[in-house]
């Protein structure tokens with residue numbers, strides 16, 4: 001398993017292999033009965049003559065690229081990855097290989113990420129402005145990975161931070177793995193009559209527009225996602241603010257990572273497969289788009 005996002009985990013296997021820091025997350029997905037084995041990053045295992053090792057992908061806690069070596073040939077399957085520093089997981093490591101299987105979630109040249117510090121400041125400025133207007137700030141972020149990355153960066157000195165149950169569940173697992181996050185209180189555990197004005201509430205995007213939001217009184221909404229790079233994406237969801245922060249590589253990141261592997265064969269999957277494969281072909285690489293079993297990127301929806 002490259003990582004514990006739902007679209008990358010299939011239940012029902014006899015055995016699982018994952019990077020050690022991601023064990024708790026995978027366990028939460030698969031249940032107590034699943035046979036999960038772990039490897040430290042860089043540690044190798046021999047599986048029927050194939051040398052298997054896992055290397056940091058920088059995507060979420062425990063995310064790994066899978067390196068396979070047999071008969072003098074090396075393949076690396078990236079899973080999802082990003083190159084930006086993230087305090088909640090080990091940084092991406094370029095692994096030299098002959099064939100690289102890359103993701104392409106944001107595989108169009110329009111996707112270029114602003115510096116993370118700029119985004120964090122933007123969130124804090126928005127939160128402070130809402131406080132001054134007596135409004136709650138509801139921030140939508142993917143409950144696994146993105147929410148924790150924001151909570152690792154944001155200063156809890158600005159005011160109280162509350163979480164939706166789906167977000168808190170993963171915060172607990174991150175803390176158990178030793179990742180420091182801002183102090184959070186579950187919304188469901190807040191006493192009746194809680195004053196939400198001035199609070200930051202971190203919730204999964206699926207809670208937008210649901211009755212769950214009624215309790216907060218007057219509020220402003222924001223969404224943290226790579227898709228917020230496109231103006232229309234925010235308007236379509238009727239959000240007040242969009243913050244461009246992704247757990248996936250942007251276009252320059254994809255191109256840098258692919259080149260850094262030194263691979264001459266590249267398989268492109270998960271997202272904008274064809275545009276990326278066509279671009280790489282023009283660059284002289286042997287590239288092809290490969291279909292995935294699960295179509296569409298759910299991670300950031």
Ligand SMILES: [Zn+2]
Pocket residue numbers: 003005008059080299
């Ligand atoms: Zn993912």
Ligand SMILES: [Zn+2]
Pocket residue numbers: 005007008080270297298299
């Ligand atoms: Zn994914």
